[in-house]
Amino acid sequence: MAEPATATQAAAPAVALLKDELDIVIPTIRNLDFLEMWRPFFQPYHLIIVQDGDPSKTIKVPEGFDYELYNRNDINRILGPKASCISFKDSACRCFGYMVSKKKYIFTIDDDCFVAKDPSGKAINALEQHIKNLLSPSTPFFFNTLYDPYREGADFVRGYPFSLREGVPTAVSHGLWLNIPDYDAPTQLVKPLERNTRYVDAVLTIPKGTLFPMCGMNLAFNRQLIGQAMYFGLMGDGQPIGRYDDMWAGWCTKVICDHLGLGVKTGLPYIYHSKASNPFVNLRKEYKGIYWQEEIIPFFQQAALPKDCTTVQKCYIELAKQVKEKLSKVDPYFDKLADAMVTWIEAWDELNPTGAAVPNGKAK
Amino acid sequence: MSLAIKDDEIDIVIGAIHSDLTSFMNEWRPMYSRFHIIIVKDPYLKEELKIPEGFNLDVYEKNDIDRVVGSSTLGLFSGYACRYFGYLVSRKKYIISVDDDCLPAQDPKGFLVDAVAQHITNLTTPATPFFFNTLYDPFTEGADFVRGYPFSLRSGVKCAFSCGLWLNLADHDAPTQALKARQRNSRYVDAVMTVPAGSLIPISGINIAFDREVVGPALVPALKLAGEGKFRWETMEDIWSGLCVKVACDHLGLGVKTGLPYVLRIDRGDPIASLKKEWEGVKLMEEVVPFFQSIRLSREATTVADCVVEVANAAKERLGSTDPLFARAAKAMLDWVNLWKSVGSI
Numbered sequence: 001m002a003e004p005a006t007a008t009q010a011a012a013p014a015v016a017l018l019k020d021e022l023d024i025v026i027p028t029i030r031n032l033d034f035l036e037m038w039r040p041f042f043q044p045y046h047l048i049i050v051q052d053g054d055p056s057k058t059i060k061v062p063e064g065f066d067y068e069l070y071n072r073n074d075i076n077r078i079l080g081p082k083a084s085c086i087s088f089k090d091s092a093c094r095c096f097g098y099m100v101s102k103k104k105y106i107f108t109i110d111d112d113c114f115v116a117k118d119p120s121g122k123a124i125n126a127l128e129q130h131i132k133n134l135l136s137p138s139t140p141f142f143f144n145t146l147y148d149p150y151r152e153g154a155d156f157v158r159g160y161p162f163s164l165r166e167g168v169p170t171a172v173s174h175g176l177w178l179n180i181p182d183y184d185a186p187t188q189l190v191k192p193l194e195r196n197t198r199y200v201d202a203v204l205t206i207p208k209g210t211l212f213p214m215c216g217m218n219l220a221f222n223r224q225l226i227g228q229a230m231y232f233g234l235m236g237d238g239q240p241i242g243r244y245d246d247m248w249a250g251w252c253t254k255v256i257c258d259h260l261g262l263g264v265k266t267g268l269p270y271i272y273h274s275k276a277s278n279p280f281v282n283l284r285k286e287y288k289g290i291y292w293q294e295e296i297i298p299f300f301q302q303a304a305l306p307k308d309c310t311t312v313q314k315c316y317i318e319l320a321k322q323v324k325e326k327l328s329k330v331d332p333y334f335d336k337l338a339d340a341m342v343t344w345i346e347a348w349d350e351l352n353p354t355g356a357a358v359p360n361g362k363a364k
Numbered sequence: 365m366s367l368a369i370k371d372d373e374i375d376i377v378i379g380a381i382h383s384d385l386t387s388f389m390n391e392w393r394p395m396y397s398r399f400h401i402i403i404v405k406d407p408y409l410k411e412e413l414k415i416p417e418g419f420n421l422d423v424y425e426k427n428d429i430d431r432v433v434g435s436s437t438l439g440l441f442s443g444y445a446c447r448y449f450g451y452l453v454s455r456k457k458y459i460i461s462v463d464d465d466c467l468p469a470q471d472p473k474g475f476l477v478d479a480v481a482q483h484i485t486n487l488t489t490p491a492t493p494f495f496f497n498t499l500y501d502p503f504t505e506g507a508d509f510v511r512g513y514p515f516s517l518r519s520g521v522k523c524a525f526s527c528g529l530w531l532n533l534a535d536h537d538a539p540t541q542a543l544k545a546r547q548r549n550s551r552y553v554d555a556v557m558t559v560p561a562g563s564l565i566p567i568s569g570i571n572i573a574f575d576r577e578v579v580g581p582a583l584v585p586a587l588k589l590a591g592e593g594k595f596r597w598e599t600m601e602d603i604w605s606g607l608c609v610k611v612a613c614d615h616l617g618l619g620v621k622t623g624l625p626y627v628l629r630i631d632r633g634d635p636i637a638s639l640k641k642e643w644e645g646v647k648l649m650e651e652v653v654p655f656f657q658s659i660r661l662s663r664e665a666t667t668v669a670d671c672v673v674e675v676a677n678a679a680k681e682r683l684g685s686t687d688p689l690f691a692r693a694a695k696a697m698l699d700w701v702n703l704w705k706s707v708g709s710i
Contacts (some may be wrong), residue, residue: 071590119472142653143565145527145622146534146549153551155544158537158596159566159603161649174498181499184511191508196499198506200555212496213512247512266498290515297495297514 002197003176004114004272006122016044017131020034022105024127027096029053034111035062041125045107048097050075053089070096080351085343086114090236092245093332094216098223099348100231105134106227107220112275116178129269130173130220133203137167138263141206148203148265167205171226171262172253175218176200177273181213184243184290185283191281203267208258211300214250218271221253225262226311229253233337235285237284240333241292242285248337251300256315259305288331295330299323313345320345369488375456375576376401376480379447381594382464383411390416391467395480397579399460404429406594408442417646424449432707440696444569444599446586449594451576452708458487459580460573462627463596469531469628472552482625483526483573486556490520491619493561500555508594520558524579524618525609528571529553533629535568538597538647541635556623561614567606568594571627574609578618581669581704582609586676587652587689588697597638600645604693607656612671615661651686653678669701676701 002193009092024042026032035042039062051059055071076083077095086096091110098106107127116124136150142164149156149165156165181196206212221230229252232245257264303322309315324338376399378385385403389396393416401421405413407429415423429441429449438491443451447461468476489503495517502509502518509518534549541547559565574583587604613620659678665671676697683690 133622141657143559143563143622145529145565145568147553153547153549155534155536155540155547157566158535158540158568159600159606159649160537161653162646164653176498181508182511183508187508194506194508196506198554200500200553201551202553202555206496208559209562210496210560212498213510215498215511243511250512265498265663286511293512293514295517297517308563 001197002272003117004179004274005117011123012040012043013125013128016260018105019044019129021103022107022131023048023097023101023103025094025101025106025108026111027052027091027094027097028059028111028223030111031059032061032111034114035065037114039064041127045127046103048101050094050097052091052093070100078351079347082343082347085231085234085340085347087232087235087239087245088237090239090242090245091216092232092235095230095232095249095344098227099351101223104222104224105131105220106223108216109171109271110217112271113177113217113271113273116270116272124269124271126175126218126269126271130175133173133265133268134170134220134222136170138170138205138265139164139167140258140263143207144204147267148205149249151203161163168261168263169225171222171257171264172214172264174212174214174264174266175219175220175269175271176267177215177217178270180273180276182217182273185279185286186290188276188279188282199270200267203265206254206264211251211254211297212264212266214246214253216246216249217273218269219246226253226257226312226347228316228345228348229256231316231341234333234340240331241289243282244286244289248258251296252316252319255303255305255319256312260312292330295327299326313349316345317342369458369484371398372400373457374484375450375454375459377447377450377454377459377461378403378464379406379444379461380404380413380448381409381443383409384414385397385464386414386416388464388467389419393418394476395468395478400456402454404441404446404450406443406446406651407438412579416577423436424453433703435492435701437699440585440588443552443594444596445588445601445644447569448583451580451583451704454576457575457577458484458573461569463570463629465630465632466530466570466627467630469626469647477625477627479528479571479625479627483528486526486621486624487523487573487575489523490620491523491558492517492520493558493614493619496560497557497600500557503611504556521617521619522575522578523558523621524575524613525567525620526573527565527567527606527620527622528573528625528627529623530568530570530624530629534594535570538635538639538643539646541597542639545635547610552626553623559610559620559622564607564610564653565620565622566603567609568596569602569606570629571625579609579612579668580708581672581701582606582612584672584697584700586693587648588692588696590689593638595633597633597635600648603661604650604652606695607652608675611656611659611661611675612668615665616668648687648689651683655683659661669704672697672701
């Protein structure tokens with residue numbers, strides 16, 4: 001049975017890697033009590049709290065954390081009319097945090113995710129593992145059967161071409177969850193008691209050309225390399241769909257990473273996911289997505305970006321164009337979404353004026 | 365969800381490059397004793413084979429190979445490649461094949477891993493090559509497809525090939541093992557996953573299982589290095605045939621899985637000595653991988669044998685002039701397909 005680590009078990013690392021280069025973005029509607037458990041690992045870092053829901057409510061942040069907090073009023077004030085691209089009443093609003101950050105790296109985590117234990121009982125410093133994943137290369141062009149070759153105790157296997165062993169820069173590190181797995185509503189309804197107790201001790205690069213379902217619960221990325229692709233779409237209040245925010249961002253991100261020669265890793269670290277959301281509520285949110293996905297996936301699988309799209313912005317604007325062209329016929333929602341994708345880029349550029357000219361794959 | 369396969373549909377094929385198989389067979393006895401076993405002796409091994417009692421097996425030696433394929437083709441089955449003869453003469457649907465220097469591994473709880481059972485599970489549950497499942501094999505107990513996985517892709521496709529892994533001596537190439545002389549693989553990764561379509565993988569022949577009827581023709585000892593020897597550091601034939609398998613499976617919509625089961629690979633050999641021989645293979649991969657990445661098979665290739673023929677012709681055309689090794693490999697592939705048609709049961 002998976003259990004979370006207790007607060008006293010989590011020991012702070014001797015060195016907080018990248019503490020001035022990484023922001024932790026947390027969307028919340030309730031409270032941030034969970035931070036208490038993460039304190040030894042998170043305290044050295046700056047937090048960006050994106051408060052969803054009622055802006056008149058005060059969210060209490062535990063003492064000792066360095067943070068900035070934005071509620072809906074702040075988002076509206078900062079973005080003006082462009083605030084329309086940021087979802088309301090859905091954790092998709094977290095992407096506002098990515099936009100407003102000034103750091104090179106982002107780690108985002110849900111407020112119902114606690115510290116997990118590895119099989120030896122040790123508390124897992126998820127942030128440290130994400131950083132290791134992001135700071136070591138990815139290998140998307142040829143599959144290594146021993147998984148991440150840059151991990152201690154591993155390496156490339158026989159037959160792996162030497163010319164591919166330098167790898168490419170890692171743009172995304174996708175972590176996993178023990179206890180409540182990230183299932184869709186139908187699966188939750190059929191298997192309400194299933195818990196993920198399997199600790200798979202691997203990090204691996206998702207091969208080029210392969211799509212995956214990116215979960216935003218435990219995710220880190222190089223904001224400089226891929227930030228503009230991490231738009232979590234139009235979800236929640238007034239939208240016909242929910243629980244596809246991270247999925248949408250993940251498909252856009254993967255297509256762009258494949259195009260620009262950047263890597264996406266998945267696997268460790270695990271966090272302990274404590275709260276099972278209501279499957280009936282989820283079903284209503286996901287319902288249209290389940291059908292639309294059957295059109296969306298082939299769209300992304302076949303999406304081709306022209307050679308002159310050499311920056312993330314250009315790629316993203318081009319994708320938005322293709323979404324409008326090819327997915328509007330599925331539902332008018334995609335027309336709105338395509339427009340929102342463009343608004344997102346405009347808003348990003350406005351808040352990050354020097355970011356507009358970052359060339360592909362070159363981290364500063 | 366899973367196909368039911370009977371014990372009598374399986375052959376365990378062992379290529380004997382060591383003469384004394386006593387401890388090997390005895391260690392594997394709990395897992396092997398139910399099944400029919402084919403042992404193929406390396407035709408160039410001089411000593412008599414020592415095999416313990418109590419197994420249901422057939423042993424093939426040099427004169428058997430001679431008789432079936434003719435003495436001119438004998439060289440194809442030297443060293444590690446002798447096992448391919450076993451694939452050829454087997455009459456079963458599924459093959460499980462493990463190197464004779466591998467023993468059952470222990471999982472983190474201390475239990476012996478039944479590699480045979482795990483391979484069978486891998487082959488009898490669907491593969492999911494068109495979309496990556498972040499919880500790995502969705503058909504294993506305690507796991508499922510994650511949110512965002514398209515429903516239309518959840519029935520998966522037939523898994524034609526299962527690649528297992530190795531604890532202790534991992535399958536690194538000679539330069540890597542020479543550099544990290546003391547490194548041993550102690551990480552037990554508790555996962556099976558489908559290798560995505562379009563993604564190539566270096567399939568190590570050390571611990572594999574496959575549907576012989578479907579992919580047999582692609583398992584061909586074609587790429588023989590000039591200095592090929594009796595250590596895995598000195599071979600590339602499995603890597604080449606594995607790439608053929610993957611390309612064919614991708615084309616035909618079949619799946620290839622990797623991960624569990626682990627076997628324990630015994631320390632032997634000297635990577636530095638092997639380096640002198642295998643450097644050739646290491647260089648060749650620089651040509652081999654781009655070649656396989658760029659292959660496009662035609663719509664007319666509807667069986668694995670068809671795919672192998674097309675790959676062989678493309679290899680002759682595009683790589684033949686780079687190194688005569690490739691031209692020989694191409695010929696070996698075509699010969700193999702013919703051999704398969706006449707001796708194998710397609």
